[in-house]
Amino acid sequence: MSSPSVTTRSSGSSSRGAASRARRSLTGFLFAVPALALFLVFAIYPGVQVFGLSLFDYSLTSPPVFVGFDNFVFLSTDPRFGEALAQTAFYAVGTYVPALALALVLAQALSTRIRGMGLARLFYFLPLAMSWVAVSIIWRVVLHPDGLLNQVLGLDVNWLTSSDSAKWALVIMSIWKETGFFLILFLAGLASIPPDVYEAARIDGAGAWRRFWYMTFPLLRPVTAVCAIMAILRGMQSFSPQAVLTDGAFGTEVVNLFVYKTAFESARMGRASAVAVLMFVLLLGLALVQLRALRRKD
Amino acid sequence: MTTQRTLAALATASLAVAALAGCSPSGNDGDVTISFWTHTHPPMIEVYETLIDEYEKANPGVTVDYQTIPNNEFNTKMLTSLSNGSGPDIINMDDSALRGDYIPKGLLAPVDPAALGESSVDDVQARYVEGTLEGATGDDGQLYGLPSEFNGTALAINVAHFADAGLDPEVPLETWDDLVAAGQKLAAAGHTQAFSFLYLHSGWYSQQYQTLLHQTGGSIADGDTGTLDSPESVEALQWWADLSGGDKSVGDPNKTSREATVPFQDLATGFQSMGIVYPWAMDQIAETNPETYANLKVVPLPQVDASNPSSRVYAYYWAVNKASKQQEASWKFVQFLSEHSEDFLTGTDFVQPLVGWEQSAAAQDIPFIETWGAAYATGKFDQVTPHYAEVQDAIAEMVNDAVFDGVAVEESAKNASDTVTRILQG
Numbered sequence: 221m222s223s224p225s226v227t228t229r230s231s232g233s234s235s236r237g238a239a240s241r242a243r244r245s246l247t248g249f250l251f252a253v254p255a256l257a258l259f260l261v262f263a264i265y266p267g268v269q270v271f272g273l274s275l276f277d278y279s280l281t282s283p284p285v286f287v288g289f290d291n292f293v294f295l296s297t298d299p300r301f302g303e304a305l306a307q308t309a310f311y312a313v314g315t316y317v318p319a320l321a322l323a324l325v326l327a328q329a330l331s332t333r334i335r336g337m338g339l340a341r342l343f344y345f346l347p348l349a350m351s352w353v354a355v356s357i358i359w360r361v362v363l364h365p366d367g368l369l370n371q372v373l374g375l376d377v378n379w380l381t382s383s384d385s386a387k388w389a390l391v392i393m394s395i396w397k398e399t400g401f402f403l404i405l406f407l408a409g410l411a412s413i414p415p416d417v418y419e420a421a422r423i424d425g426a427g428a429w430r431r432f433w434y435m436t437f438p439l440l441r442p443v444t445a446v447c448a449i450m451a452i453l454r455g456m457q458s459f460s461p462q463a464v465l466t467d468g469a470f471g472t473e474v475v476n477l478f479v480y481k482t483a484f485e486s487a488r489m490g491r492a493s494a495v496a497v498l499m500f501v502l503l504l505g506l507a508l509v510q511l512r513a514l515r516r517k518d
Numbered sequence: 519m520t521t522q523r524t525l526a527a528l529a530t531a532s533l534a535v536a537a538l539a540g541c542s543p544s545g546n547d548g549d550v551t552i553s554f555w556t557h558t559h560p561p562m563i564e565v566y567e568t569l570i571d572e573y574e575k576a577n578p579g580v581t582v583d584y585q586t587i588p589n590n591e592f593n594t595k596m597l598t599s600l601s602n603g604s605g606p607d608i609i610n611m612d613d614s615a616l617r618g619d620y621i622p623k624g625l626l627a628p629v630d631p632a633a634l635g636e637s638s639v640d641d642v643q644a645r646y647v648e649g650t651l652e653g654a655t656g657d658d659g660q661l662y663g664l665p666s667e668f669n670g671t672a673l674a675i676n677v678a679h680f681a682d683a684g685l686d687p688e689v690p691l692e693t694w695d696d697l698v699a700a701g702q703k704l705a706a707a708g709h710t711q712a713f714s715f716l717y718l719h720s721g722w723y724s725q726q727y728q729t730l731l732h733q734t735g736g737s738i739a740d741g742d743t744g745t746l747d748s749p750e751s752v753e754a755l756q757w758w759a760d761l762s763g764g765d766k767s768v769g770d771p772n773k774t775s776r777e778a779t780v781p782f783q784d785l786a787t788g789f790q791s792m793g794i795v796y797p798w799a800m801d802q803i804a805e806t807n808p809e810t811y812a813n814l815k816v817v818p819l820p821q822v823d824a825s826n827p828s829s830r831v832y833a834y835y836w837a838v839n840k841a842s843k844q845q846e847a848s849w850k851f852v853q854f855l856s857e858h859s860e861d862f863l864t865g866t867d868f869v870q871p872l873v874g875w876e877q878s879a880a881a882q883d884i885p886f887i888e889t890w891g892a893a894y895a896t897g898k899f900d901q902v903t904p905h906y907a908e909v910q911d912a913i914a915e916m917v918n919d920a921v922f923d924g925v926a927v928e929e930s931a932k933n934a935s936d937t938v939t940r941i942l943q944g
Contacts, residue, residue: 279623280597280598280600280601281597281600281601281619281623281625282623294944298940298944300937360776364773365770365772365773366773378772378922380776381717381771381772381918381922382922382923383918383922383923384923467719467720469914469915469918470918470922470923481907481908481911484594484597484598485593485594485907485908486905486907486908487597487619488905
């Protein structure tokens with residue numbers, strides 16, 4: 221006699237639990253609605269619009285004219301766009317590969333518990349707290365022919381007024397600015413590695429390099445993967461340092477600056493949208509490759 | 519690993535959104551009052567605020583919503599606002615933008631003679647010195663604005679530096695070769711940055727290059743074909759390159775200030791001895807560096823050919839948005855502003871080229887008025903083309919190649935000319 225009643229109670233409690241979960245989910249969803257609505261209106265909708273706009277010749281002040289894939293055809297042979305793409309790749313690789321490597325080394329050094337290390341960490345984080353515009357203005361002074369960099373290094377380089385050096389000047393400045401960002405992530409990653417792992421390795425006679433290569437580096441791989449994705453994002457989205465320091469002159473025009481100038485200075489909205497679509501496809505492809513690489517490591 | 523994949527997926531999504539979100543139109547309705555936008559120039563803003571106050575008191579019920587926009591954002595903001603119908607009723611814009619973009623695109627209303635108190639456009643034109651309205655005249659022959667600021671080009675020299683070098687500032691520098699000779703003496707006296715062009719942004723490159731083009735007889739384009747590689751245009755670039763490097767060099771362009779918010783910084787601080795200036799520039803230096811200003815003298819611009827002098831003029835105009843619902847009221851306000859040309863002369867050294875302007879008491883008080891008058895007399899407006907912003911970028915790249923990167927002048931000019939052709943035909 222007891223079984224049916226137990227079954228009934230169980231079934232009733234289960235359906236009450238399901239109802240409660242559904243209510244909670246609905247409540248959670250309702251809380252998310254304002255943010256989702258804003259995201260849809262200000263991010264997704266314009267994003268979708270850009271796809272359509274890329275097929276039009278639109279100058280902001282005249283009605284759009286459908287041109288099919290003309291914008292893409294033009295871009296495929298436009299040397300300025302090609303140079304901007306190459307410069308973006310150069311900047312992303314030139315800045316973020318060294319920044320990641322430097323951040324990893326510094327994180328290793330700064331994760332030791334000795335007096336004054338907190339201050340040292342703060343010193344490395346400072347550039348991160350400053351805006352790109354502020355950093356660029358400061359570095360304009362540093363990179364002046366009579367500026368600090370030339371004085372310290374004993375050089376006579378026109379950092380910002382030569383096609384040979386301007387792109388390197390941007391890379392040097394950006395490494396200085398960006399290393400702190402990845403340093404934070406690597407420090408967090410290092411803190412999550414249990415100390416007994418190192419203890420055991422030390423007992424087994426592993427030296428510092430072996431501990432780093434065979435233990436720290438593999439255990440940091442999840443953080444490194446996130447850092448790599450963030451690095452690609454930040455590198456490909458670069459705009460402010462080029463806009464402030466060189467305005468894209470001396471071979472430093474990156475794709476985002478090219479898009480800005482094409483859209484808002486030249487009022488060629490269709491062509492700028494086509495670049496945005498191409499970049500979307502390119503970055504989506506890069507991210508998917510990274511996702512696949514991560515899955516393989518799993 | 520699931521977390522990583524989630525993070526990576528989020529990164530992918532944000533990447534996609536970031537790549538796509540830059541080019542979206544947005545909308546906003548206009549105002550019932552007369553809206554009026556200008557660029558930023560503190561002495562000018564002060565004059566406008568005083569006059570607007572006066573106008574609103576004299577015309578109860580009329581409100582002028584005056585907004586100033588930083589110079590480097592002005593064109594972008596104006597174009598985007600006009601595209602979504604939120605643009606101002608009255609636009610204050612330079613002649614290059616008017617002739618290059620605003621008039622050809624049909625964004626402006628032709629002048630309304632009745633609202634300006636005249637019976638015809640001819641009567642309006644008769645108020646101004648001949649040729650000074652060309653900057654606001656369309657290919658259709660219609661007039662689209664009245665001048666708020668008319669600028670000539672001249673040379674400022676630091677007489678204290680000249681004295682150090684044993685140079686007589688009263689002896690005119692008739693040609694660029696004269697300037698080179700003076701520059702070399704200034705350098706010998708320790709003023710190594712004797713002269714430099716300004717390298718601020720492509721608009722500045724373009725206007726200085728066009729100053730030289732007017733003198734050599736060159737041009738940017740003929741129809742939809744670039745002409746920067748024509749002999750006359752190459753000669754203009756050659757002068758720029760010669761003055762910035764090599765035997766004729768009179769300053770190091772690498773050391774020239776690139777701070778666009780203070781364009782004449784090197785001249786104002788006494789770092790540079792000679793520089794190309796406009797009336798408003800002198801006004802700005804007087805305000806920021808009165809001690810240096812006291813040593814500056816404005817002289818006619820040196821020429822490529824002294825027997826055939828030529829200079830560059832440019833102007834800002836008050837124009838009315840074609841989409842404005844208050845065009846008549848807007849033109850009436852413009853009329854009011856144009857009746858106060860002496861306030862602009864006194865307050866900000868802006869010349870509004872009304873016939874006989876130079877005879878006014880306010881004009882007579884402007885330092886070096888004879889030099890400015892002569893500059894206006896030989897002045898020509900810049901050539902403008904469709905997609906002028908891109909063409910200006912091509913000119914800036916050409917100058918950078920020739921001056922900073924050591925590319926041969928002819929090669930720089932040829933590359934730029936091809937780029938201009940591509941821009942105009944693309």
